[in-house]
Amino acid sequence: MSPVIHVPGPLRTRATESSEIEVAASTVSDALAELARLSPNAAPYLLDAEGHLRGFVNVYVNQDDIRVLDGLSTRLGPHDEVIILPAVAGGIATLTSRPA
Amino acid sequence: VTLTIGVSTVDAIRVHARTVYPEECCGALLGTAGIGDARAPAVRRVVRAVALKNDATGNRHQRFSISGDQQLACHRLAAALSLDVVGFYHSHPDYPPVPSPVDHARAWPWYCFVIATVNADDAGPLRAWMLRDDRSDFVELDIALIEAEP
Numbered sequence: 001m002s003p004v005i006h007v008p009g010p011l012r013t014r015a016t017e018s019s020e021i022e023v024a025a026s027t028v029s030d031a032l033a034e035l036a037r038l039s040p041n042a043a044p045y046l047l048d049a050e051g052h053l054r055g056f057v058n059v060y061v062n063q064d065d066i067r068v069l070d071g072l073s074t075r076l077g078p079h080d081e082v083i084i085l086p087a088v089a090g091g092i093a094t095l096t097s098r099p100a
Numbered sequence: 101v102t103l104t105i106g107v108s109t110v111d112a113i114r115v116h117a118r119t120v121y122p123e124e125c126c127g128a129l130l131g132t133a134g135i136g137d138a139r140a141p142a143v144r145r146v147v148r149a150v151a152l153k154n155d156a157t158g159n160r161h162q163r164f165s166i167s168g169d170q171q172l173a174c175h176r177l178a179a180a181l182s183l184d185v186v187g188f189y190h191s192h193p194d195y196p197p198v199p200s201p202v203d204h205a206r207a208w209p210w211y212c213f214v215i216a217t218v219n220a221d222d223a224g225p226l227r228a229w230m231l232r233d234d235r236s237d238f239v240e241l242d243i244a245l246i247e248a249e250p
C-alpha cells in the first residue's frame with residue numbers, strides 16, 4: 001500500500017490518464033516530484049522555479065491543506081491521500097473597459 | 101468541443117446569478133469528460149451544478165474565489181457520484197459573458213468555464229469557454245441543451 005495522488009483532470013490528461021495514481025513517496029514533495037516525473041507538463045502547475053508550491057494550486061493530505069501542515073515536507077503514510085485542486089478565482093475587477 | 105448541459109441546470113445557474121446580484125456568483129460543474137481522444141475529450145457533460153460561496157475577500161461585485169475547502173468538498177461529492185469536477189461557473193454582473201483578463205490568468209486548461217451575464221432585471225444566456233493547452237486564449241464551446249439530466 002502506498003499513498004495515492006488524486007490527479008485533477010488538467011494534469012491527469014497530461015500525466016497518467018487516471019484520476020488516481022499510487023506513488024512510492026514519504027513526503028508530499030516526493031509525491032509531487034513523482035507526478036512531475038510522469039508528466040513534465042504538469043510540473044509548471046505545481047511548483048515554481050524555486051520549488052515552492054504555486055499560489056494557484058491547493059494540495060490536501062486527506063482533509064487538510066498542506067499549508068496548515070508542514071507544507072511540502074508533510075509526511076505521508078501508506079494510507080494517505082494527496083488531493084491536488086486548482087485554486088479557482090476570477091472576475092472582472094481589473095478591467096477598465098468593456099470588450100468589443 | 102461541445103458542452104452538454106441540462107436546461108434545469110442552466111436555469112439553476114441563472115437563478116444563482118440573479119440571487120447574489122450585484123455580486124458575482126460561482127459554483128462547480130460535476131459531470132463527465134469523454135468521447136474523443138483521451139488527451140482532448142470532445143465532450144464535457146455536466147450532470148450537476150453545485151452552487152458555492154464566493155470566498156473573495158473584497159469586491160465580490162467584480163471578483164470571485166472558491167476556497168480550497170469548498171473545492172475539496174466538490175471533489176469528494178463528485179467521487180461519491182462517480183463523476184468528475186469538469187468545470188466551474190461564475191457570473192459577470194453588468195458585463196458580457198466573456199472571460200476577463202483575470203479569468204484568463206487564473207484558468208486551467210481542460211476545465212470548462214461557464215459564464216452568465218446578469219443585470220438588475222435578469223440573467224442572460226450562458227456562454228462556455230475552455231482555455232487552450234498553451235494558455236494562449238480561450239476557445240468558445242458549443243452548448244448542447246438537453247431537457248433531462250442524463
